Amino acid sequence: MMILSGDRPRNAVLSVILAAILLALAFAPFLFPGSKPLNVAAKICIFALLVASYDLLLGYTGIVSFAHTMFFGIGAYGVALALFNYGPSWSMIALGIIVALPLAALLALAIGLFSLRVQAIFFSMVTLAVASAFAVLASQLSWLTGGEDGRSFQVPPVLRPGNRLFDGEIFGVAFNGRVVSYYLVFIACAALFLLLLRIVNSPFGRVLQAIRESPFRAEALGYRIVVHRTLANVTAALIAAAAGALNAIWLHYTGPETSLSFSIMLDILVMVVIGGMGTMYGAVIGATLYILAQNYLQALMGSASSMAASAGVPLEPGLFHPDRWLLWLGILFILSVRFFPTGIVGRLRQGATKA
Amino acid sequence: MSALLTLSGVHTHIGRYHILQGVDFTVPQAQTTMLLGRNGAGKTTTLRTIMGLWRASAGTIRFAERAIEKDATPDISRAGLAYVPETMAVFSDLTVRENLMLAARDAALDDTRLDWIFRFFPALKRFWLSRAGTLSGGQKQMLSIARAIVEPRRLLLIDEPTKGLAPAIVGALVECLMEIKRGGTTVLLVEQNFRVAQAVGDHVCVMDNGRIVHAGGMAEFAADESLQQKLLGLSLDTHQ
Known part of the structure; x- marks a missing residue:
């Protein structure tokens, strides 16, 4: 259990679900051939990491930030602009990361030191304002960022879809640049997720949990809450920026809609709540469920609607019309909050404790 | 004096x-x-x-x-200075062990001192790895005091x-x-x-x-x- 930093899932059903997700993601190119399933799998990896980094803030430290997509965007734009302006090479990816990560850390440090001294609501408002300003800036500086169109760019040759790592196939799958890119994303996300698990189970992570529960008590034990909250903010920002960089490498594109929009922030919030706050594993489950729903619920409803229409069932064809998929996603979210207030992981663990 | x-x-x-x-x-x-x-x-x-x-x-x-x-x-x-508030102020999501480790700050827990504490509050040894939130009111108060004395x-x-x-x-x-x-x-x-x-x-x-x-x-x-x-x-x- 060293690899999980001693933080086991603590529930048999949860262990099975997590193992199934891990195996499905690890063998996604072989189990689910095709462009869309691989894209969904990569998105799950990236968002599981992004949501886990947000869980460090919301679930473990108890602070609500609206600037998480800004850090995600900084990582994405860092890599995108380096590759777009200086050519597709590994050194440019490294340059993008070397510039983006410290920038994200500095911004997080500044926001934290400026606003985490006072009430949590003030921090939330400051992050909202800074993130909005950053999104506007990215749209306005079109000479640099490509404005609303964003930037499409080339990636190093080994990551291009047309490139084959070797001749022949493994289980009927050609090992091309797309598969290499996927495994780059998968391994990096898995490694960073394990790092986050290590952080929350370290003495630092325990202090964060103590601060979340009672800042006064934590202070009375000698801990400086501003320092710890700011460090958590910086760590979360660094991981979010790394997730953004991976997203850019995967998409070969970065724009405001894919990396800075407020809807991504809402998605992150929904995923962390569905999965279960303060658990880390909840990020994996929340991201998996939400992204699967986002990508397949519409198609599923389309089939249900046509089946109902052909069977002559009244009302149902309209109710399940594919255009209403967001309504159903919203209903599913309300139901999950109603029946799993502590998220899926929290609920499963509560069940294990009672048993 | x-x-x-x-x-x-x-x-x-x-x-x-x-x-x-x-x-x-x-x-x-x-x-x-x-x-x-x-x-x-x-x-x-x-x-x-x-x-x-x-x-x-x-x-x-x-x-x-x-x-x-x-x-x-x-x-x-x-x-x-150590402060024990009146509200059985434990960190309920953390285990008994983690609560005491927090109070010890950077230092490792001293086994001799722990044994001394367990002499008065044996329940804390019994629930060493249990979450503090699951303890009874009395046990929480014991933990709260133990946290204040775990370090001199x-x-x-x-x-x-x-x-x-x-x-x-x-x-x-x-x-x-x-x-x-x-x-x-x-x-x-x-x-x-x-x-x-x-x-x-x-x-x-x-x-x-x-x-x-x-x-x-x-x-x-x-x-x-x-x-x-x-x-x-x-x-x-x-x-x-």
Whole structure:
């Protein structure tokens, strides 16, 4: 259990679900051939990491930030602009990361030191304002960022879809640049997720949990809450920026809609709540469920609607019309909050404790 | 006998309320001082003001000859003060072990000291890896006190440790407080249970309306029923 930093899932059903997700993601190119399933799998990896980094803030430290997509965007734009302006090479990816990560850390440090001294609501408002300003800036500086169109760019040759790592196939799958890119994303996300698990189970992570529960008590034990909250903010920002960089490498594109929009922030919030706050594993489950729903619920409803229409069932064809998929996603979210207030992981663990 | 803690003319405002209105008293080194008073007299506010959780609006607080009234709470804690609030203040999502590790800060837990603590509170050993939120009220209070003594501190501020506890647990608690006292630790204890106050206290300070209205030896105070009646509206006999 060293690899999980001693933080086991603590529930048999949860262990099975997590193992199934891990195996499905690890063998996604072989189990689910095709462009869309691989894209969904990569998105799950990236968002599981992004949501886990947000869980460090919301679930473990108890602070609500609206600037998480800004850090995600900084990582994405860092890599995108380096590759777009200086050519597709590994050194440019490294340059993008070397510039983006410290920038994200500095911004997080500044926001934290400026606003985490006072009430949590003030921090939330400051992050909202800074993130909005950053999104506007990215749209306005079109000479640099490509404005609303964003930037499409080339990636190093080994990551291009047309490139084959070797001749022949493994289980009927050609090992091309797309598969290499996927495994780059998968391994990096898995490694960073394990790092986050290590952080929350370290003495630092325990202090964060103590601060979340009672800042006064934590202070009375000698801990400086501003320092710890700011460090958590910086760590979360660094991981979010790394997730953004991976997203850019995967998409070969970065724009405001894919990396800075407020809807991504809402998605992150929904995923962390569905999965279960303060658990880390909840990020994996929340991201998996939400992204699967986002990508397949519409198609599923389309089939249900046509089946109902052909069977002559009244009302149902309209109710399940594919255009209403967001309504159903919203209903599913309300139901999950109603029946799993502590998220899926929290609920499963509560069940294990009672048993 | 030298004073470890001295409060001089301490005032504390909470919002528009003027709670402490010039508190003066000293806590002698290696002794247990009881802070008594009716509900709402300002006892808890006094402890919280010493810890910096409420800011003193006027007056000075000196700990070991150093003014601490302007220090931040973590600095006050690191200077050697430990605070046990009255609300069984444990971190419920963390295990018993993790709660004690937090109190030990950067240091590793000392096995000898842990064994000493387990002698008074064996339940903590039994529930070592259980989440503190699952403990009973008495066990939470034990953990709260254990957290304050897991590392040697120069001054313990303890707020009504026996409140709502079963008599058997109160007995263990008194034994623990006596042992702490014998070990030379200075204690400032807020307590409503007069028997406990008499058993462990060397000195007594009585508060009323945000001021100290009496200070002296515990033995003399316990013997003077009319003084108890006058200051607290009760007597030791009626509370035994």
